[in-house]
Amino acid sequence: MTVAASTRTDDIRAAALELFTRNGYTATTMADIGAAVGMRGPSLYKHVASKQDLLVQIMTGTMDALLAAHRAAVATTSDPVERLRRAVDAHVRYHARHRLEAFVGARELRSLAEPHREAVLRRRDEYERGFRGLVHDGAEAGRFRVQSVRLASYAILDLGMGIAAWYRADGELSENEVAWQYTEFALRLVGAG
Amino acid sequence: MTVAASTRTDDIRAAALELFTRNGYTATTMADIGAAVGMRGPSLYKHVASKQDLLVQIMTGTMDALLAAHRAAVATTSDPVERLRRAVDAHVRYHARHRLEAFVGARELRSLAEPHREAVLRRRDEYERGFRGLVHDGAEAGRFRVQSVRLASYAILDLGMGIAAWYRADGELSENEVAWQYTEFALRLVGAG
DNA sequence: CTCCCAGGCTAACAGTCATTAGCCCGCAGG
DNA sequence: CCTGCGGGCTAATGACTGTTAGCCTGGGAG
Numbered sequence: 408m409t410v411a412a413s414t415r416t417d418d419i420r421a422a423a424l425e426l427f428t429r430n431g432y433t434a435t436t437m438a439d440i441g442a443a444v445g446m447r448g449p450s451l452y453k454h455v456a457s458k459q460d461l462l463v464q465i466m467t468g469t470m471d472a473l474l475a476a477h478r479a480a481v482a483t484t485s486d487p488v489e490r491l492r493r494a495v496d497a498h499v500r501y502h503a504r505h506r507l508e509a510f511v512g513a514r515e516l517r518s519l520a521e522p523h524r525e526a527v528l529r530r531r532d533e534y535e536r537g538f539r540g541l542v543h544d545g546a547e548a549g550r551f552r553v554q555s556v557r558l559a560s561y562a563i564l565d566l567g568m569g570i571a572a573w574y575r576a577d578g579e580l581s582e583n584e585v586a587w588q589y590t591e592f593a594l595r596l597v598g599a600g
Numbered sequence: 601m602t603v604a605a606s607t608r609t610d611d612i613r614a615a616a617l618e619l620f621t622r623n624g625y626t627a628t629t630m631a632d633i634g635a636a637v638g639m640r641g642p643s644l645y646k647h648v649a650s651k652q653d654l655l656v657q658i659m660t661g662t663m664d665a666l667l668a669a670h671r672a673a674v675a676t677t678s679d680p681v682e683r684l685r686r687a688v689d690a691h692v693r694y695h696a697r698h699r700l701e702a703f704v705g706a707r708e709l710r711s712l713a714e715p716h717r718e719a720v721l722r723r724r725d726e727y728e729r730g731f732r733g734l735v736h737d738g739a740e741a742g743r744f745r746v747q748s749v750r751l752a753s754y755a756i757l758d759l760g761m762g763i764a765a766w767y768r769a770d771g772e773l774s775e776n777e778v779a780w781q782y783t784e785f786a787l788r789l790v791g792a793g
Numbered sequence: 794c795t796c797c798c799a800g801g802c803t804a805a806c807a808g809t810c811a812t813t814a815g816c817c818c819g820c821a822g823g
Numbered sequence: 824c825c826t827g828c829g830g831g832c833t834a835a836t837g838a839c840t841g842t843t844a845g846c847c848t849g850g851g852a853g
Binding site for chain 1: 799800801802803804
């Protein structure tokens with residue numbers, strides 16, 4: 408049986424994610440991560456390759472998931488306004504649902520060693536270009552009123568990043584409320600309100 | 601003569617700010633900072649108290665300046681829409697002009713030791729409440745159409761944070777262009793467009 | 794019952810840092 | 824000329840960290 412494999416490894420990854428988010432990558436020690444899952448630091452090496460590898464897994468996994476969500480969102484319609492609405496919805500929900508991953512993904516790029524950093528950066532650029540394209544198409548079609556496509560898409564992307572910083576699943580604002588409000592914000596922002 | 605005091609100390613602070621921004625506080629060594637100003641690590645102690653002190657100066661100085669700019673901006677009028685416009689303008693310009701300070705201020709809170717962290721957090725809360733108040737007043741007066749005052753002010757604040765991440769003084773967008781666009785964004789966002 | 798090994802542990806290594814101690818040089822004031 | 828010292832340097836210290844080596848145990852396979 409090779410089903411439902413390494414719970415242990417997953418636990419470790421989850422603990423690392425939590426600690427990286429709260430204290431940062433460099434300030435988190437292997438001993439800390441071990442303590443969080445009930446073992447000593449060196450024992451972790453029976454399950455993971457290295458501390459850096461833990462970060463790599465988190466960051467590349469995150470970008471892949473985000474890109475996938477984006478592609479799925481824009482593939483469902485060709486109306487520019489609706490495409491942007493769905494992309495923002497996916498963006499916001501991703502940052503709310505995976506706020507730890509998003510948080511670490513945004514803040515620890517500099518802790519990522521070089522073969523991987525470039526790869527993550529490339530995917531992030533691709534994501535950014537995707538949004539810029541959506542805003543551009545909507546403006547082209549006369550559905551948006553924007554002066555700078557670049558500025559507007561930066562603004563929309565930054566809204567999502569912000570969510571990862573303050574959203575709490577057990578807070579007084581539900582994911583739906585946040586998603587609805589923020590898509591509204593984004594559409595108003597590009598003058599499609 | 602006690603005029604035009606420590607150029608040396610200022611140079612060191614500037615170099616530290618630059619390095620903290622690019623590599624993060626923990627990843628920056630005293631030797632790095634020293635090299636940036638042309639001396640060895642230990643020599644820095646003839647000018648500054650400690651590495652932590654460097655961070656403290658940067659972060660508290662930043663929050664004070666931001667709060668001062670905010671107060672000055674909202675003191676100049678009592679019209680809710682205009683007050684928000686000016687507050688956002690100050691917010692955006694501050695984050696563009698002092699992007700390094702803003703960047704470090706947002707990202708290195710966790711590296712700040714405890715007497716000071718609390719103090720910075722308190723001032724940040726105060727700043728946040730200021731914006732929330734502006735949005736609330738405008739909504740109360742029927743000039744804004746917002747569902748959640750809190751969400752709208754978070755969104756506006758996050759826009760500024762984003763600027764600190766990508767703005768470059770020598771980029772293709774001038775401070776004025778960014779400021780005008782972003783105040784427009786903020787006003788559209790609260791439905792005052 | 795025996796054997797194996799997954800998975801934990803401690804000890805040790807090698808490296809990195811912030812910070813301190815103590816030295817020394819050049820120059821400004823007398 | 825000398826002397827004090829601002830401000831630089833090297834060496835040393837002490838703490839911490841990621842990672843490796845090697846040991847031990849308990850439970851499942853045969």
